[in-house]
Amino acid sequence: xxxxxxxxxxxxxxxxxxxxxxxxxxxxxxxxxxxxxxxxxxxxxxxxxxxxxxxxxxxxxxxxxxxxxxxxxxxxxxxxxxxxxxxxxxxxxxxxxxxxxxxxxxxxxxxxxxxxxxxx
Numbered sequence: 463x464x465x466x467x468x469x470x471x472x473x474x475x476x477x478x479x480x481x482x483x484x485x486x487x488x489x490x491x492x493x494x495x496x497x498x499x500x501x502x503x504x505x506x507x508x509x510x511x512x513x514x515x516x517x518x519x520x521x522x523x524x525x526x527x528x529x530x531x532x533x534x535x536x537x538x539x540x541x542x543x544x545x546x547x548x549x550x551x552x553x554x555x556x557x558x559x560x561x562x563x564x565x566x567x568x569x570x571x572x573x574x575x576x577x578x579x580x581x582x
Contacts, residue, residue, distance in 0.1 A: 477520055480578070481513035487570040488512070488547045495563050498555025507554065511546040518542075540575060544568040 485508045497504050519539045524531040544567045548560075556563055 485509040496557040507550040515546045543571045
């Protein structure tokens with residue numbers, strides 16, 4: 463087994479853990495607004511959608527150094543995370559104000575991403 467395989471596995475694990483953090487931020491919001499399916503379907507749906515989004519955007523991240531490019535990338539990432547989670551929430555029968563849910567998801571993700579950036 464090569465070192466690249468180990469690094470790739472470690473990177474995948476880190477990305478999946480980050481997706482789990484994002485899911486933990488989004489899941490309570492989804493529950494507060496009610497769902498038409500079981501809680502586990504919602505949680506797994508969120509995690510899968512967010513993991514896919516995280517992996518996609520990790521490949522597109524600009525190199526370190528360009529703060530303007532990073533700001534644009536981060537905003538696009540937040541919007542895509544929000545759209546992915548919102549789709550799952552709507553698919554599973556979210557109730558209440560859709561705008562409130564969407565804005566709540568965006569804010570929750572922004573906090574997680576901001577905290578991640580601070581700890582690095």
